[in-house]
Amino acid sequence: MYLSRFLSIHALWVTVSSVMQPYPLVWGHYDLCKTQIYTEEGKVWDYMACQPESTDMTKYLKVKLDPPDITCGDPPETFCAMGNPYMCNNECDASTPELAHPPELMFDFEGRHPSTFWQSATWKEYPKPLQVNITLSWSKTIELTDNIVITFESGRPDQMILEKSLDYGRTWQPYQYYATDCLDAFHMDPKSVKDLSQHTVLEIICTEEYSTGYTTNSKIIHFEIKDRFAFFAGPRLRNMASLYGQLDTTKKLRDFFTVTDLRIRLLRPAVGEIFVDELHLARYFYAISDIKVRGRCKCNLHATVCVYDNSKLTCECEHNTTGPDCGKCKKNYQGRPWSPGSYLPIPKGTANTCIPSISSIGNPSKFNRIWPNISSLEVSNPKQANVCDNELLHCQNGGTCHNNVRCLCPAAYTGILCEKLRCEEAGSCGSDSGQGAPPHGSPALLLLTTLLGIASPLVF
Numbered sequence: 518m519y520l521s522r523f524l525s526i527h528a529l530w531v532t533v534s535s536v537m538q539p540y541p542l543v544w545g546h547y548d549l550c551k552t553q554i555y556t557e558e559g560k561v562w563d564y565m566a567c568q569p570e571s572t573d574m575t576k577y578l579k580v581k582l583d584p585p586d587i588t589c590g591d592p593p594e595t596f597c598a599m600g601n602p603y604m605c606n607n608e609c610d611a612s613t614p615e616l617a618h619p620p621e622l623m624f625d626f627e628g629r630h631p632s633t634f635w636q637s638a639t640w641k642e643y644p645k646p647l648q649v650n651i652t653l654s655w656s657k658t659i660e661l662t663d664n665i666v667i668t669f670e671s672g673r674p675d676q677m678i679l680e681k682s683l684d685y686g687r688t689w690q691p692y693q694y695y696a697t698d699c700l701d702a703f704h705m706d707p708k709s710v711k712d713l714s715q716h717t718v719l720e721i722i723c724t725e726e727y728s729t730g731y732t733t734n735s736k737i738i739h740f741e742i743k744d745r746f747a748f749f750a751g752p753r754l755r756n757m758a759s760l761y762g763q764l765d766t767t768k769k770l771r772d773f774f775t776v777t778d779l780r781i782r783l784l785r786p787a788v789g790e791i792f793v794d795e796l797h798l799a800r801y802f803y804a805i806s807d808i809k810v811r812g813r814c815k816c817n818l819h820a821t822v823c824v825y826d827n828s829k830l831t832c833e834c835e836h837n838t839t840g841p842d843c844g845k846c847k848k849n850y851q852g853r854p855w856s857p858g859s860y861l862p863i864p865k866g867t868a869n870t871c872i873p874s875i876s877s878i879g880n881p882s883k884f885n886r887i888w889p890n891i892s893s894l895e896v897s898n899p900k901q902a903n904v905c906d907n908e909l910l911h912c913q914n915g916g917t918c919h920n921n922v923r924c925l926c927p928a929a930y931t932g933i934l935c936e937k938l939r940c941e942e943a944g945s946c947g948s949d950s951g952q953g954a955p956p957h958g959s960p961a962l963l964l965l966t967t968l969l970g971i972a973s974p975l976v977f
Contacts, residue, residue: 546570546757547866548821550835559913564836566818566858566866571662574655574810575624577825582620583650589638589802590617596639597800605799609636620651623805632806634670640786640801643793649803651781653810654686657823657830658842661774663811665740670804672736672787673728676702679740682778689780693740694723702784710744718745719773736806742774761860775815781808818858818866819843837871846871 550567553560582588589596590611597605610616618636625633640647665679677695682688696702705723713720727738743754750760764771786801794800814823816832820843824831834843836858837850846855852872859867912924916935926935 546761547818547860550819550821550868564868564870566860566868567821567835568816568818569813569821569823569832571811571813574659574812575653575808577657577830578624578653578655578810579828580620580623581652581654583652587637587649588619589636594639594641595799596636596802597797603797603800605797618804623651623808632670634804634806636670636804637783637802639799640793641798643795643798643801646784647786647801647803649783651783651805652686653779653781653808655777655830656685658683658775658777658815659812659830660771660815661742661776661810661812664742664809665779666807666809667738667781667805668807669736669738670806671802672789673738674783674786674803675728675788676784677728677738678782678784680780680782681776682780683772683775684777686778686780691721692779693721695728695738696723696725697728699723699725710741713745713748715748718748719769745773758863761863765860779810814842816843818860819868836868849874 547565547567548570549565551562551564554563555561588611589609593608593610593612593616595605596607596609597603598607608616609618611619618634620635622633623635637647637649674695675697679692679695680689681692682690694703694705696707699705699707703723707725708720708722709724709726710722713722746754746760749763750756754760764774783803786803788801814820814830814832816823816834817838819836819838820832820834822833824833831841832843834840836843837847838855839845839847844855850871851874855871856869858869861867912918912926912935914927914930914935916924916926916930918924924935926932929939931937931939
């Protein structure tokens with residue numbers, strides 16, 4: 518399945534089915550990397566900051582459990598019903614599909630069907646702690662755009678930590694603590710996101726909002742991305758320009774919402790009372806029916822498409838950039854240091870396009886004088902550029918490109934790009950002819966003569 522983009526007056530998106538093609542994500546705000554504009558020199562590319570659209574990232578993750586044998590069902594065991602902790606005749610059996618609860622059921626699409634869920638083994642080894650690490654990995658840097666939502670089929674845990682990694686799981690930092698008693702569990706005063714402000718938005722808090730006991734009717738835990746966005750974009754996120762401006766200028770804020778991996782650390786199951794009932798340990802376990810993680814591939818504002826191929830996410834880089842995150846300039850496009858795109862100025866941002874290396878162009882001083890603003894140039898090999906194979910090197914005065922090699926000029930015009938009148942070449946142009954040759958020093962022509970090694974009519 519491959520999603521392709523076709524552009525007309527407005528951007529249109531269609532889905533094209535193909536088992537032979539990789540599967541890209543779709544587009545979003547800043548959804549164009551470049552567009553053609555008309556100048557005195559003709560059509561040129563106008564480059565803009567761009568990024569993929571937010572999408573469901575659970576389709577692309579890998580999940581790992583630690584300990585690896587913590588899932589129930591091997592060997593088969595009984596556990597107590599969710600609604601009645603003293604009805605302990607439910608079965609978990611990994612060898613029977615109808616009774617199995619493997620980790621992938623945390624992410625399946627359920628629709629109107631009954632809930633499916635992953636489930637841990639019960640707390641039969643009490644008082645040894647029942648603890649589980651659930652690691653979600655993308656092998657790619659992603660930017661979170663919506664709340665992380667975890668739906669428990671059992672009671673929500675008494676103690677839990679949500680953690681993040683920015684280096685593919687080598688190191689971890691806490692995102693948020695959850696507990697029925699924050700002071701007792703983590704030596705932290707309880708807070709909610711509503712207690713934060715623009716100045717404290719990056720504070721790591723412990724919340725008691727989502728960790729009520731076993732008998733609770735609510736099963737959901739949130740990590741509130743949108744509430745943090747709202748400090749900058751307003752309560753309904755209507756002022757995204759303000760948020761993008763803050764993300765652009767505050768690296769710590771941008772990094773806060775950026776991850777390569779997430780880890781859910783389940784530290785103590787829902788007990789619901791002060792003491793654990795040791796006669797009914799089959800009451801205590803973890804069960805998760807759904808995890809939602811919404812975000813986008815981080816492409817450093819240099820791509821609108823993120824391709825999922827061979828179980829790997831990769832940005833389809835524009836602006837002459839390359840790499841999984843578009844994090845470096847392509848070969849022969851290292852004329853200045855690589856830089857991420859910028860959201861500013863709103864609404865198009867700044868592309869910070871990689872430019873050709875001077876060594877691939879020729880004489881540096883001559884090139885800089887000919888084409889001081891090279892950010893719009895886009896040719897794969899400037900040394901071998903043909904006459905009319907690039908938007909900047911277009912045929913002028915009604916000329917047409919022939920085989921991407923030369924311009925076919927109307928009868929009255931001549932030159933490499935049909936840029937001058939034949940009468941001028943013959944020395945017979947009258948001052949009152951009403952026509953004048955375009956200036957020999959036009960940037961496109963001068964660039965072309967340099968790239969092709971043709972003698973320039975200008976004296977340097």
